[in-house]
Amino acid sequence: xxxNSIRNSMINIILVxxxxxxxxxxxxxxxxxxxxxxxxxxxxxxxxxxxxxxxPCDLVLLDxxxxxMDGIEMAxxxxxxxxxxxxxxxxxxxxxxxxxxxxxxxxEGFISKQMGEVDEIINAIYSILEGYEYYGSDxxxxxxxxxxxxxxxxxxxxxxxxxxxxIIELCCNGLHAKEIANKLHISVNTVNNHxxxxxxxxxxxxxxxxxQYALKHKIIRL
Numbered sequence: 001x002x003x004n005s006i007r008n009s010m011i012n013i014i015l016v017x018x019x020x021x022x023x024x025x026x027x028x029x030x031x032x033x034x035x036x037x038x039x040x041x042x043x044x045x046x047x048x049x050x051x052x053x054x055x056p057c058d059l060v061l062l063d064x065x066x067x068x069m070d071g072i073e074m075a076x077x078x079x080x081x082x083x084x085x086x087x088x089x090x091x092x093x094x095x096x097x098x099x100x101x102x103x104x105x106x107x108e109g110f111i112s113k114q115m116g117e118v119d120e121i122i123n124a125i126y127s128i129l130e131g132y133e134y135y136g137s138d139x140x141x142x143x144x145x146x147x148x149x150x151x152x153x154x155x156x157x158x159x160x161x162x163x164x165x166x167i168i169e170l171c172c173n174g175l176h177a178k179e180i181a182n183k184l185h186i187s188v189n190t191v192n193n194h195x196x197x198x199x200x201x202x203x204x205x206x207x208x209x210x211x212q213y214a215l216k217h218k219i220i221r222l
Contacts, residue, residue, distance in 0.1 A: 008035065011129060012056040015041040016048050016074070017063040017090075022113075026061070029118040036125075045069040049077070057085050059125060064091035064098060072098065075105050086128045090121065103205035109134035131176035133207060160198065160219065167194050168214045171207050 013030070015023045015038060023041050030036040040051040045068040048060070060078060064071035075087050087107040091098075094112040102110060108128040111120060124134040160168065163184075170180045177195070181188045199205060202213055213219070 010035050010037055011125065012037050012039040012058045013125070014039055014048065014051060014055070014057050014060050016043070016060055016066070016071075017041075018043040018066055019063075022063075026118070026121070029122075033122070043067065045074055048074070049081070052082055052085070057082075058129060059086040059088060061121075062087055062089050062091075064089060064093040072101050072105070075102060075107055079105050079107075088121075088124055088128055088134070100205070106205075111136040131178055135208070160201070164194055164198055165219065167191060168198065168210060168219055171195075172211050172214055 013036060015026060017023050020043070027038055027041070030038060039055040039057055040048075042048050042051065043066065045066060051057070062071050062075060062078075066074065069077075071089065071091065071093075075089065078085060078087055086109075088109040088111070089102060089107055090111050090113055092113045094110075094114070099110065109124050111124055111134075120136065127134045166184060167180060170183065175183065177188050177191045180191045184191070195207070195210070198210055202210065204210060204213065
């Protein structure tokens with residue numbers, strides 16, 4: 001379950017989608033949640049980054065097919081200029097190429113419009129604000145296919161430091177970066193640096209792939 005602090009805190013959201021009806025539908029659904037605040041909405045990349053200069057934003061709900069600049073490039077710019085803002089992609093564009101590109105950027109979640117329902121979007125938002133990643137079932141399937149494809153070009157065994165093994169084990173136990181940092185008495189940046197080193201060794205992009213690898217190769221014992 002999600003922590004009460006998140007459910008009771010104001011969550012500022014910007015909707016970025018070129019379909020006005022879709023934005024209206026989400027706004028109506030979110031109106032039932034008093035802690036959800038739509039601080040902005042737009043179908044324009046320029047408008048989004050103008051908004052971010054003046055309005056509060058915890059999370060951007062982002063479509064991929066956008067005028068001016070495609071959603072992948074928007075996500076890349078968001079990660080570069082506003083690293084504290086979480087990114088949840090909701091799009092019809094759920095190909096392996098798209099998913100792989102977004103994973104490399106480091107988005108927090110992806111739900112396809114074909115599969116996603118409002119309840120799942122709500123759960124995804126709460127999950128992401130808790131510090132977890134969230135991917136819809138069909139996106140998770142694509143991620144597994146990407147992982148299997150990469151594994152063919154990756155050595156089966158790798159050497160990890162003691163600290164890296166600790167972090168892998170804690171990730172497998174469901175802890176996110178802040179919790180790992182508190183448990184190991186290190187900074188969140190240090191945790192993320194170790195995770196990035198692990199990702200580089202395994203030629204992967206995210207914690208889910210790391211956990212899959214660790215369990216398959218019995219790097220840790222749960």
